[in-house]
Amino acid sequence: MTQICYKPIGIIHSPFKSIAGVPIQPSAANGIKGHIVIDEEYTEGLADLDGFSHIYLLYHFHLSKSYNLKVVPFLDDKKRGVFSTRAPKRPNSIGLSIVRLTAVKSNILEIENIDIIDGTPLLDIKPYVREMEGLSDYKIGWLTEYKDGMKTKNSDHRFK
């Protein structure tokens, strides 16, 4: 299959400067603060994000240079198929985290509960919209009033 190429939209900054010692997921990174510098060309796309308490970050594990199909995950002592783990060394080294969004200041996002290494290239941001255990102060911004509609509405051609 052909390659698919993306250009990072910003850089994630965190207290974690090396691979070891990083919380293995946001639920273990409670309160740890970081920020994201979004390239200014994308600032307009951050509108309305401040209504959401939590966001998905999709990012590139830039320190992972290879992969194995079986890995021993941090939580286990047995080899597991890489797709049943969150291990960074995967065929496409894309990371996914849910973090708490505390402020949006122009092209800067202030975040908490960060389990990501400093300097990580950010690929995408999506709103986190579902109730999830362990998230306090949950909010879904402008979507709040559309909760019922979400379950029945289908797409149309507007994004063609």
Place this chain on the structure above:
Amino acid sequence: MTQICYKPIGIIHSPFKSIAGVPIQPSAANGIKGHIVIDEEYTEGLADLDGFSHIYLLYHFHLSKSYNLKVVPFLDDKKRGVFSTRAPKRPNSIGLSIVRLTAVKSNILEIENIDIIDGTPLLDIKPYVREMEGLSDYKIGWLTEYKDGMKTKNSDHRFK
């Protein structure tokens, strides 16, 4: 910033052959069946996935050829910053869905609750590990016995 390139690991198959009429998210696609054909070179990486009831799919919106920083989402009639929406036309057109995993047969994954267009290139699979509203029969496979450890354990050098 420099480009980051990925090679799809498989193709997602669904009943949705065109952009219109696709459920806008898995919660609206309850019971809709599809399957994923993973490239055989990655089959070994699917081990242990069958213990999970739900998985994250990260995929490329292959029909999105451009983007806007403000979009009118399917659920709204106002323009919103694209990063506060799940709109497919985004700077990096990466899609994220949580689907139900019903069977793993060699390199084929049978899935339900699919809100994805037929022929979509798959980039990554991750286990879905948190309790979430509206998911019945929730399971987290081999991670079940590590629920407590997840909150305290940090990473080490094994994926360097």
